[in-house]
Amino acid sequence: MFRSSAPVTPSTSRRRVVFVAVGAAIAALLAALVTAMVSGAFAAAVAPLTRSVPFSPSAEDGLIAAGEMVTLADDDVPAIARLNPALREAMQDAETDAAVEALSFQITSGWRSPEYQEWLLQEAVDLYGSEEVARQFVATPERSTHVTGDGIDIGPIDAQFWLIEHGSRFGICQTYANERWHFELATVPGGVCPEMRADAAS
Ligand SMILES: [Zn+2]
16 A cells, blocks of 8 residues: 555654744744844834933033032143133232132132033023023023133132122123123223123123
């Protein structure tokens, strides 16, 4: 009698079981691979929103952290080292005079990178919910005297009032009416300070 197929031996049966098991494993791997590809594609699609690292200013950008005690003598601090030397020298001369009244200047901001200035402006936009209002308090990188090293913010409040009263002896002036802490070289030593601008936007 002709037999079209070989009898199923226990050995062949085992091979089939193995074959089916391997097939199932390959199918599972393929399914996992497709899932990974699809989720990968999804991750790539949302990457611009989730993976871009937001700018965060560092000392290299001129950041002086809140509470950090920085003086005009701090050469190793970029916010101080990158100031216009003429402004820094005038401020040092002023501080020498102010020291007679037991005052010292704490520098809260000096030179800033354009990126740091832009970041400050965007923070202000978020805070006030309006670019127009934000610009009254934070100048654009193109307009800010901090970016050129020609502006400096100081504290504490008694030092601010001292500079407002005596700064012109050194050519130093408050330049924005709404910023009691912000000073620039704006006249000759012993000269008269120009009329203040109302704010950074004017
Ligand atoms: Zn300032």
